[in-house]
Amino acid sequence: MRIRHSFLVSALAVTALIATPGAAMASPDHVTEPHEGQHAQHGDHSWATRPSLRTLSMRSGLKVGTAVNMDLYGSDAAYTRIVDQQFNTVTPENVMKWQLVEPTQGTYDWAAADRLVAGARANHQLVRGHTLVWHNQLPSWFSTDGTTTSFTPQQVRDLLHKHVVDEVSHFRGKIWQWDVVNEAFNDDGTPRQSVFYKAYEALGLNGLDYVADAFRWAHQADPHALLFYNDYNLEFTGAKSNAVYDFVKQLQAQHVPIDGVGFQGHLDTQYGFPDLQNNLQRFADLGLKVALTEVDVRTFVQPDPANPGTYTDTPLTPELQATQESYWKQTLQACLDVPQCISYTVWGVADSNSWIPGVFTGEGAALLFDDNLNPKPQYQDLRQVLWTTKAPRRA
Template sequence: MKHPQTLIAGILALAVTAAGASAAVAAPADPRAVDRSPALASRSLAALAEPIGLEIGVAVAADQLGADRKYTKLVAGQFSTVTPENAMKWESVEPQQGVFDWAAGDALVASAEANGQLVRGHTLVWHSQLPDWLSPDGVSSDFSPEELREILREHVITQVTHYKGDIWHWDVVNEALNEDGTPRVSVWSEAYRALGLDPLGYIADAFRWAHEADPEAKLYYNDYNLEFTGPKSNAAHALAQDLLADGVPIDGMGFQGHLSTQYGFPDLEANLDRFADLGLEVALTEVDVRTAVAPRKNHEGEWTSTPATAEGFAAQREYWVGTLEACLAVPACVSYTVWGLADSNSWIPGVFPGEGAALLWDDHLNAKPQLADLREVLATSDAAPRVR
């Protein structure tokens, strides 16, 4: 396992009451905890990454873009790419069969164009966040296997055609593998299985349909826990090899990068490297780093967005640095996207109770020390230009 080259010393002390109440951040002992260079602090992540050719992105909540002035300003000013957090998922785009709602996605594209940003489309094919008319649970459906395949084809072609020329990268297929490397059971895998086809055959079809609709868009497979070497990342590597061997137009692999400090830092650089060795682009697509957070005082079962321990906070900062350094170390890593702007709009607390504080800005959209860490990594990097 390759640990980050830059180790963060003297992390902020966190004071936690004996009763386990909310932790408070003490005065920073480490000069890195505060960006002391006005010139560096005033430069955006995108501007610092530009000389390397690395795109720095953020997942955007459609309801906050334009509605929250500070949120909108940070999204426009700090990042060179944006990803719709939910606005381009199936339940949002096609809430009724054959009835498409492009409003939220179009608004994000218009904002990106106005601010000179690229758009990562997310996501065309997934087992989750499907409309009820299609599948209430991501597995079952009232449609026949033949009908499901045609519904999939129509949806992919219609959506990619609508955004033709507007999307830089598409996450064509999302999370098709289990942790043990076997195909995830989904409405798509079971339809193809019932047709006597490879249960992962829908992946190749989706890539071909997407390429047919927009030959210029870069097409990615996207999944979590590919950062660690193991059955899942091995299966994803074999899948990529098979797709390439069959002439499927796949351009890249998306490593989501949802990390937790309760687990060791992954051998990320090595895994980025081995996919890049196949001739693919690689990208970190959904980075956040969660840790245990302190309980909310006098509110049983509720949590703050404050790390519960100094050790957890220190690990968060180290993991943020490590993810960016791993990407910079691999020239085929062309994009680094954080999954949400601030802790106040993170998905983590709703899925992992007792964990959080996972992003670069806090609940009040104040920058956290992790942001200064990433700025310093970019400002001091001698990474090779990106290979596209």
């Protein structure tokens, strides 16, 4: 996705007792089957004692994760419990991006990212590192718009090399998957004219050679981390998905150490459901792992009558709610049905800290938990899919 925001919200009054780590890791042979149509009602916290997404995912070996807002993690108890108990992987929303880790040239700030990694280790979770190279959220000393810079092309390449090596080295042995390069292509399939692309062209190189460099540098810094290219709208067959597919084949032909492709999975009910499984499978057929990395499903929501100009997190119609649920089930099912799809990550915990309302006016309700951190019907839908699918073990 193009823009991500960190949201500050006050601690919410949720008194649910969420299962302990030991309970969350219980054998799937001992879980209670969720009932079809069984959804938590407002104020009903019994859901918290039922088998978690994390527990149910053990049936297939799929890792189910969430993106974590570090302004909330550790400070909001209910939010933190959900992250710790419902998911077996975590992704930082912001705190591993270049803008946050090196706000002043030559001075690193790893504190928030280190805290997430430590929390994951304590809760027996894996970490997806996000993201090493992206045209957005760059430090202002490097580029203010993602396309221009005061540095020379060779300096850009040297700074990129230093950034990738320094960050991957700092987290060496602690990151399961890295999103090495994020969103290098436009929707029409042309390469994005980012500051990196322009610098490499100015050096007389192929503009996209920065991608291959970043993968090689990351692999040298941590040979055991899985290295992914990550992008949005790969879910639909079309110009962008086809261009990335061809580009990945070129990387493989050049012996670039790419392990997988991440499909962000930002869907909207006003558009049809993509041919997601086919696209996951065609990339997997290249010998790659695939993952759904930033899943949310937005829809039009009801206005808030008490606050004109604002919106609730309630879908505008029951039909839109039903479409949302269908999209959630289909995304998870598509991943489960492709053995090389090794992880499924939701982009955030609750509607109250989603990026969607700040970018798409009148849309929202995109996540599994509502504004008050109560589970929504789609949460139970994912539990049901995990329980009922006889999926192959992950590749």
